[in-house]
Amino acid sequence: MAIAKGLTAEQVQQRIDAGQQNEPAPSLTRSIKQIFRDNLLTWFNLINLVLGALVLITGSYKNELFLGVAIVNTAIGIFQEIRSKRQIDKMSLLSESTYEIRRADSVVEVHQDAIVQDDLLILQRGDQLPVDGLIIETKGIEVDESQITGEATPIAKTAGDTVVSGSFLVSGQAVVQATHVGVKSFINTLSGEVQSGESSNSQLLNTINRIIKILTIVIVPLGAVLFVSRILNHSTINQAILGTTAAMIGMIPEGLVLLTSVSLAVSAMNLARHRVLVRELPAIEGLARVDVLGLDKTGTITSGKLQLSKIVPLPGQSLDRLKALIAGTSNAIGDDNETARALSSVLPDPGWQPTKVVPFSSARKWSGVSVSQGNYVIGAPEFVLKQVPVSLANQIEGYAVDGYRVLCIAQTSVMDANNLGDVTILGLILIEDEIRDNAIETFRYFQNQDVVLKVISGDNPTTVANIASRAGIKNCSQSIDMSSLGDNIDYDQLVANYTVFGRVTPTQKKQLVKAWQRAGRTVAMTGDGVNDILALRQADCGIAMASGSEAAKSIADFVLVDSNFDAMLNVLNEGRRVVNNIERVASLFLVKTMYSVALSLIFIFMNNGYPFQPIQLTPISVMTVGIPTFILALEPNYQRISGQFMKQVMVIAAPGAICVVTYILLIDLVGGVQFNLNYAETSTLSVLLTGAVCLVALLMVARPLNRLKISLVLLMGGCFTLIFVFFGNLFSLESIFSWQMALFYLPLLVSVYPFFYIVQEVVGKRILARINWR
Structure with missing residues (x-):
């Protein structure tokens, strides 16, 4: 078959007939058979049956009435769980991610159970692989296989490399050909262990x-x-x-x-009716005990919608040249995130052809490209430059105080994920966040309920503190730039003294959650991206947005189907x-x-x-x-x-x-x-x-x-x-x-x-x- 075009309808049907079709996502609820079995086959039901048989020997049949109570109790349990199962299963379908598949010169969106062997999947940053595959096309990607290997370090992949189900893209885009689907895929050999971490711990059920x-x-x-x-x-x-x-x-x-x-x-x-999908029932109790809520800025405080506010040329640069450089760099990199969309929506694509791409990474906080015009990167100035000049730092700080997210466009002598060589900042890019509707009322309610709010973000702490202040979060002036702390960080001291944490890497997010837990706190963490996964898994209660990455949703305890954080009040x-x-x-x-x-x-x-x-x-x-x-x-x-x-x-x-x-x-x-x-x-x-x-x-x-x-x-x-x-x-x-x-x-x-x-x-x-x- 012609790989570039994808499978035809006839070829898809042939593979379905041959049993080469992928399986649906694991159900969050027990099957009807399991519900009946687990409610009927209990130790106490066995005791009741034995006692009923003994009473039968006495001939006092009316004393068998206690069995009626046991039967009614069991019937109620079965009925309610089946009723709940149907509602949750319905909500699960709404929260499931779809995948873009290239078929016969067109691109279609399908659920993972519609993928067949040899299908061409178009994957973006944050997508989790539902099948094993072979990378056919890419400008360069990084894959996190921590759910499989236990190692959180992203692995660089290129065309011709293999990827396994259960891993997810932390940067870049790729076209992947499905090589093993269904029971033959790696994820199914792990019997579903890839999808979940430790089960939620319920104090109530344990007692x-x-x-x-x-x-x-x-x-x-x-x-x-x-x-x-x-x-x-x-x-x-x-x-x-x-x-x-x-x-x-x-x-x-x-x-x-x-x-x-x-x-x-x-x-x-009830929560399903409020558009909240509960992945594990004990998590409902867990969130009720939470006294620290870690907020990811995007999607919780802000709506996630970004817009380009202003481009600021540095001395020696013209605004028109900067617009062309930013447009060419952004489109050549090909990132599909809110920042990239905010830039491409107002800046026309000049059609640069990249020779090398370093896609965006949450750890690096920049992305870059090599083109015939040179090497260019877009990202956080503090991460692009090893040391920001004082005058530029003051200028950036001023914009951050005004609530802008500050990025830079820079030219480099080298384009490598670990080394940019000589870096020259050409201009600043000011991005605005939109405060989410009802954010102030929601956060006020949590704070009135003695839930301490902490903001953990990859952005500039001054910008984040400004946005947190606008959202009504207490003590938001107590902020810290995590990128300035070096390697030996006293996390226990940090969590006791600060409310806003900026420039936080994924590993640092996890360590902050662990520090609150060491202090005897019950921690809930919100997030929607791959940079939040480590913290979501570590937290006592993980909350993901349905609009976020599949990887984040797969390990969260709650998924907000409408990506509306206000629904957490119901939880x-x-x-x-x-x-x-x-x-x-x-x-x-x-x-x-x-x-x-x-x-x-x-x-x-x-x-x-x-x-x-x-x-x-x-x-x-x-x-x-x-x-x-x-x-x-x-x-x-x-x-x-x-x-x-x-x-x-x-x-x-x-x-x-x-x-x-x-x-x-x-x-x-x-x-x-x-x-x-x-x-x-x-x-x-x-x-x-x-x-x-x-x-x-x-x-x-x-x-x-x-x-x-x-x-x-x-x-x-x-x-x-x-x-x-x-x-x-x-x-x-x-x-x-x-x-x-x-x-x-x-x-x-x-x-x-x-x-x-x-x-x-x-x-x-x-x-x-x-x-x-x-």
């Missing part, structure tokens, strides 16, 4: 998983010991099975993991809502878990039967935990995160569990002895008092109260009461309309709130305050 691990170790052996003790205390097999089943069901915080996963999935779906609020609400409602789950474990240990040594049957736990689980937690978990709650998950949970869970255990022991020991109550009656009162304690815990959790929350507590309390009135037989409950029972339980019911309050004061404020919970 919950620690609780689950402990319970996994405790539940089965404790249940077995309890069963044996019941048999030794002359209980029947059926009574022992039902009591042990009730104890083990109570220990399982069914719904806590589900609620956390569903809350994150719902948040991801911050969604994260805080999830964390705060899960912290709030988790205590309701753990009240049941804690009192079940405590009662199991106590009743191992008692002659009386375990105070509950499985069916009796259903009203408690549904009315005081299940329904209200799902409602409260979706409530708006945008307060700052406390960072003390277990302490917040235990302040309510521990007093609640203590109250339940106390009342049950009173009912069992006093009610059974002094009031001659039988097992059916004591178990009924145990359910009544346990529900009352859990409703008080619900009231505590719902604070601050409003009409909706008060209505929720009253509705759950009313439904719980109606179960005793109308559905007592279904749940193995005795009638509570007995004066003998009422004489005993009414004073206890009246005492629940004050007793809970007293226990919380003692346990919550004196004991828990001394423990370093995490």
Whole structure:
């Protein structure tokens, strides 16, 4: 085939028929099959099934109702995750980059799964290679293969060299012929590892998983010991099975993991509606904990649109000659970035033919070309010259103070990436940035939420500080030129003293992020270019613009589909809502878990039967935990995160569990002895008092109260009461309309709130305050 023309439609179809077609980008969500498998095949579901089989042996079929709760929980989890998956997959398609392909004398844009073997890809700076290939045409490029080799140093490539999928262009342009696609490409041999760094770390999920691990170790052996003790205390097999089943069901915080996963999935779906693509669900929580936000100037503070403001000839140069030199140099280099577009939009191309091109690099901060007219470079004066003369430096500083981005056009004796020889500055190029709409309001909100804003840019620090000041960023006068610091830099001191960092190289960006992390900060980093990749990967939370490079998007936690930074307010609020609400409602789950474990240990040594049957736990689980937690978990709650998950949970869970255990022991020991109550009656009162304690815990959790929350507590309390009135037989409950029972339980019911309050004061404020919970 004629390489220069590209494949014809017939040749493309032949390769598709032969299976020589590339694969789509890896999905950000689990498949339907994986969702069903991971929700169904869990340790707690297995325990529930085994317990259900044991209850079946007793013939007490209504005690199987606890399986219904487990089934409903699992079904809700599957439904919500599939619903979230569809929304995220739809958003993923919108954020995917397309590739320019040369086919049959024309250029078409296609997604990566439409690329076939031998296709000619036209790649620009920032593009990530979706296939292995052979460079057919280039003026000179540099490729970053760090996601494959681990080495961040760009590698120079020329025509005839090979490139592998997963790497990306850090400078230049090229036409690359696809040599290996689909499963044969290098990126697929790494099983997707190229696309991602470390998984987002979730404090919330880690804490919950620690609780689950402990319970996994405790539940089965404790249940077995309890069963044996019941048999030794002359209980029947059926009574022992039902009591042990009730104890083990109570220990399982069914719904806590589900609620956390569903809350994150719902948040991801909500963010997708706000045009934010979440690549990893725990990142939603991560951003909610962020207290340092590193801003890349372009695309976050400014809109990214640049315009040529002025060309300033230096002595001995004419404006017309400079315009011709700048136009010829810029077009001959062939860079496709905002600066190049700003120049080419107003300066006509004289049609110079380059003999050598050094494309723009974020580390060099200049690009250059050799033509018959000489060697010329365009770039930052501080990087083009080894030492800027004082008079010129003062002139540049003056323009920078006025907010201009200052570049220079210079003639050199040598054109080499590492050596320009003798350099003569011919003139200055003044570029203007446009402040993004709503930037001031967005940054004010973050600062009011105690998120410290830092600006990290490759531009002149004075220019950046001027723009940051216009955007309302605090302390922007504290700026530093990173190019003036040499090799031995004290990054820890820098991050403590400065807000604006200019002339920053990609490696320095990463080191700044690491310094904030060493200081105990949680760092989010924004970016859209290849120069931001190292910092995005190092940060606790990476945020990329959809309009940016594919390489930046591939390792970011969030992709802003419309490249609108204002959407980050929604992410911050969604994260805080999830964390705060899960912290709030988790205590309701753990009240049941804690009192079940405590009662199991106590009743191992008692002659009386375990105070509950499985069916009796259903009203408690549904009315005081299940329904209200799902409602409260979706409530708006945008307060700052406390960072003390277990302490917040235990302040309510521990007093609640203590109250339940106390009342049950009173009912069992006093009610059974002094009031001659039988097992059916004591178990009924145990359910009544346990529900009352859990409703008080619900009231505590719902604070601050409003009409909706008060209505929720009253509705759950009313439904719980109606179960005793109308559905007592279904749940193995005795009638509570007995004066003998009422004489005993009414004073206890009246005492629940004050007793809970007293226990919380003692346990919550004196004991828990001394423990370093995490």
